[in-house]
C-alpha cells in the first residue's frame with residue numbers, strides 16, 4: 001500500500017460546495033490519515049481566497065499537513081496565494097497529466113481546482129489519482145526543484161544551473 005497523507009482542504013465561497021465534496025471523498029479514502037478543513041465552512045464566512053489559501057499553505061509549510069487541496073472559482077487565486085508561502089509549491093490542474101506531473105516533476109504539495117471550471121466527478125477522480133503519486137527525490141526532476149528552493153531561501157540559484 002502507498003503512504004498515507006494528512007490533507008488540508010480549503011475554499012472560498014465559490015469553491016465551498018466542491019471543497020466539501022472533496023473533503024468527503026478524501027475522508028473515505030484509505031490513503032488519507034486525516035482531513036483538516038480550514039473553511040470556509042458556510043456562506044456567512046466572508047474570508048476570501050487569499051485568507052484561506054495562505055492559511056492552508058502555512059499548515060503545509062509548518063509540517064502540520066503533508067498536502068492541501070484548495071478550491072476557488074478558477075483555482076488560480078488559490079495557487080497564487082499558496083505559492084507565496086516559503087517552501088510551498090502549488091498549481092492549478094484540471095487534467096490527469098498535469099496533476100501527475102505537478103507531483104512527479106514539480107514536487108507540488110498543493111493542488112488547486114476551479115469549481116467554475118471542472119465538474120465534481122472529474123475533480124474527485126483527479127484528487128484520487130493525486131493521492132497515489134509521490135515525488136521521487138532521486139529523480140532527475142529533483143535538481144530542478146532544488147533550484148527553486150535555493151532561490152526561495154536566498155541562495156544563488158543562477159550558479160546551480162552551471
Ligand SMILES: O=C[C@H](O)[C@H](O)COP(=O)(O)O
Pocket residue numbers: 012014015049072073074075076077078
Ligand atoms: O482566483 C480567484 C477565484 O476564482 C475566486 O473564486 C473569484 O475571485 P473574484 O471574485 O475576484 O473573481
